[in-house]
Amino acid sequence: MSDDILRQLAVKAGIAPRWTEQNGAEREVSAESLRFILKALGLPAGTDADLRQSLATVEAGANLSAQSRFTTARTGQTVVLPVAAQARSPVELTLDGGTRRTVRSEEGYDGSLTLPAFDRPGYHTVHRDDGDFIIATAPERCITFADLNGGRAGFGLAAQIYSLRSPQDGGIGNFAGVAALARKAAAHGADALAISPVHALYGASPEHFSPYSPSTRLFYNPLHADPTAVLPEALLREVIAREGLGEEMDRLATLRQIDWPAATILRQRLLRALFEALRAPDGSGGQARAALDRALAEATPLLRSHAVFEVLHAAQLRRDPRAWSWRSWEAPFRDPDGPAVAAFAAEHATEVEYQIFLQWLTACSYGAAQSACREAGMKVGLIADLAIGMDASGSHAWSRQHEVLGGLSVGAPPDYYSAEGQSWGLTTFSPRGLAASGFAPFIETLRASLRHVGGIRIDHVMGLSRLWLVPEGASALDGAYVAFPSETLFRLVALESWRHGAIVIGEDLGTLPDGFRDDLRRQGVAGLRVLRFERTDHGYIAPEHWDAGAAALTTTHDLVPTAGWWAGSDLEPTEDGVDHEGIRAWDRGVLWGAFEQAGVAEGERPAPEDTDPVVDAAIRFIARTPCTLKLLPIEDALGIRTQPNVPGTTTEKPNWRHRLDGEAGSLLDDERVKRRLADLGPPRPEG
Numbered sequence: 001m002s003d004d005i006l007r008q009l010a011v012k013a014g015i016a017p018r019w020t021e022q023n024g025a026e027r028e029v030s031a032e033s034l035r036f037i038l039k040a041l042g043l044p045a046g047t048d049a050d051l052r053q054s055l056a057t058v059e060a061g062a063n064l065s066a067q068s069r070f071t072t073a074r075t076g077q078t079v080v081l082p083v084a085a086q087a088r089s090p091v092e093l094t095l096d097g098g099t100r101r102t103v104r105s106e107e108g109y110d111g112s113l114t115l116p117a118f119d120r121p122g123y124h125t126v127h128r129d130d131g132d133f134i135i136a137t138a139p140e141r142c143i144t145f146a147d148l149n150g151g152r153a154g155f156g157l158a159a160q161i162y163s164l165r166s167p168q169d170g171g172i173g174n175f176a177g178v179a180a181l182a183r184k185a186a187a188h189g190a191d192a193l194a195i196s197p198v199h200a201l202y203g204a205s206p207e208h209f210s211p212y213s214p215s216t217r218l219f220y221n222p223l224h225a226d227p228t229a230v231l232p233e234a235l236l237r238e239v240i241a242r243e244g245l246g247e248e249m250d251r252l253a254t255l256r257q258i259d260w261p262a263a264t265i266l267r268q269r270l271l272r273a274l275f276e277a278l279r280a281p282d283g284s285g286g287q288a289r290a291a292l293d294r295a296l297a298e299a300t301p302l303l304r305s306h307a308v309f310e311v312l313h314a315a316q317l318r319r320d321p322r323a324w325s326w327r328s329w330e331a332p333f334r335d336p337d338g339p340a341v342a343a344f345a346a347e348h349a350t351e352v353e354y355q356i357f358l359q360w361l362t363a364c365s366y367g368a369a370q371s372a373c374r375e376a377g378m379k380v381g382l383i384a385d386l387a388i389g390m391d392a393s394g395s396h397a398w399s400r401q402h403e404v405l406g407g408l409s410v411g412a413p414p415d416y417y418s419a420e421g422q423s424w425g426l427t428t429f430s431p432r433g434l435a436a437s438g439f440a441p442f443i444e445t446l447r448a449s450l451r452h453v454g455g456i457r458i459d460h461v462m463g464l465s466r467l468w469l470v471p472e473g474a475s476a477l478d479g480a481y482v483a484f485p486s487e488t489l490f491r492l493v494a495l496e497s498w499r500h501g502a503i504v505i506g507e508d509l510g511t512l513p514d515g516f517r518d519d520l521r522r523q524g525v526a527g528l529r530v531l532r533f534e535r536t537d538h539g540y541i542a543p544e545h546w547d548a549g550a551a552a553l554t555t556t557h558d559l560v561p562t563a564g565w566w567a568g569s570d571l572e573p574t575e576d577g578v579d580h581e582g583i584r585a586w587d588r589g590v591l592w593g594a595f596e597q598a599g600v601a602e603g604e605r606p607a608p609e610d611t612d613p614v615v616d617a618a619i620r621f622i623a624r625t626p627c628t629l630k631l632l633p634i635e636d637a638l639g640i641r642t643q644p645n646v647p648g649t650t651t652e653k654p655n656w657r658h659r660l661d662g663e664a665g666s667l668l669d670d671e672r673v674k675r676r677l678a679d680l681g682p683p684r685p686e687g
Helices: 003-012 031-040 048-059 064-068 175-187 233-243 248-251 259-279 286-298 303-319 339-347 351-377 395-399 431-436 442-449 487-499 518-525 560-568 580-598 612-623 634-638 672-682
Strands: 018-020 026-028 070-074 079-084 092-093 102-105 112-115 122-127 133-138 154-159 192-195 216-220 380-387 406-410 421-428 454-459 466-471 480-485 503-506 529-530 552-553 629-633
Touching: 003 031, 031 406, 031 466, 031 480, 048 518, 070 079, 070 487, 079 133, 122 487, 133 487, 133 560, 154 175, 154 303, 154 634, 175 192, 175 351, 175 380, 192 454, 192 629, 216 303, 216 395, 216 442, 233 248, 233 259, 248 259, 259 286, 259 351, 286 351, 303 339, 303 351, 303 395, 339 351, 351 380, 380 442, 431 442, 442 454, 442 487, 487 503, 487 518, 560 612, 560 634, 580 612, 612 629, 612 634, 612 672, 629 634, 629 672, 634 672
Parallel strands: 070 133, 154 192, 154 629, 192 380, 380 454, 454 503, 529 552, 552 629
Antiparallel strands: 018 026, 079 112, 092 102, 092 122, 122 133, 406 421, 406 466, 466 480
16 A cells, blocks of 8 residues: 555545644544545545545545535625526525525636625525525624724633522532623623533433533533522422432532542432422413424424433433444434334323423523623623534444544644643534535534624634544544534624624634634634733743734633632642742743733742732733633632633543532622722722
């Protein structure tokens, strides 16, 4: 087998055959990895014959856009469709919104149908005798915070939903806490509240609770539902009392760290009892019962498929606790459209309806929390977090098997988070599959995340351009970069941003391609500028030199908060011979010096345990930047040391479990917290 042809095929398929380490050293991707990735892309490369056939397929340039009858464009640019047409031919259009129009085609290259530029964004339809063609026409860039705030700077908070306490939450934070924190933050002048991912996990497996490892990104985690947003409080109290849940709910609510298995089971008991009460024939459900009936009647096939997966997954785990992945199920149940699954769904119709109820209740709760943000005066409101992929064992990968890359895991090459690289156990969309499907899965995912918010944070936004993909079972070092159709994806992000009036933030930390941050800026996607990373070999970058279009942060959920960093709470004894305590002492001096130079601190450097002055200075530092939007993690607003997540660990650290002290609605009442928020912006006038 010719390695030259293999690498030639890899390049043509968008796989980089080599990559550069952080230290500048070049690494070659092994032939084995290239063959594995090519096969996952639908391009077999196991034999010489496979190579020749796959190379011919790629070089033939099969126009996937023509097959899917879908293309993208920008406003103000002529549109070329991969179909033949004579110049000056009449072309019938239906613009997004329903307006009909006839235009004349223009002189095009090689006889292709060329249309005059559209002057407004939208999903426009070209009508032809051989079938309609959709043109997703994007604006020049995304909606930005400057657009929403008249060019003025503003700020927001960032919080993990599960960490927020509210009455009767039973030990897991929900949208009641989100709404309570949002109202108080808005009163202090905040225009946004960034929250952790709300993606659906696994109802039958409460030990899998990482919000960044979803079963699907198209639906929500019912554990975050707020029943009081939809149901009468009297009904909630009655159900809790009747089921005898109150004492255990109170006990779990007092814990400093979430007991996910116990709290999930209890929460599910409550939600199940509410479902049954709502459907009771005594009419106690009132308007909520009628709304639920409408939701059941209007449930989409995709929602029903997710509901069936949840019920089927639970049944499979009861049969065999090792049947975690649908790939290990009996063959008839691995086919979501097969007769065995249809029969199972019919037999468990009430259970399927219960799952739809959970999604309806969570969606209503989500919308109510965003309404609370906007009613309190926030320009943006909630900023959702979109995970980079989905669990290959989950709902999406089961119900849409043709859309995902089987056998590959999204990850990252070595960087400052992990010297050995990372493999996150997540799958993602196939770039070739996206093109063949008219990018429908990507559009659906964007809309699901934007439906109830005013902004979106795209985790690992570099994934719109390229992803580090690792063959299943291999080391992260055995991965390779795979290119994605970035211009098309960015156009769709801009279009959905415009349609929803929502800002877009991209998590652009770690190893990035040259010029990628410039591309984000042009697209109107706000990158992240995190204080601890904004430094050179000579010290910290002065605040006035930060990127105005990016969002400024003191820290992130993957870093120890500022107080913890200063105190060294993240430092642990090691046997590597490195004086980590000494390095941290030096770094404290460098940071304090930067604060003094920026005019946000003065006097002697505080001792490691004296963290409040450092937190205050860090907040004033990002406030001095020209960044239009500042996002302050709640941990730094409160001046605490608790790190939500330690990358590269699972059970070694209490990741995604920490709860904040005090109810969400009172977290910002402390005078120190008020002063910190005042450094970012003035309180909002009452009324």
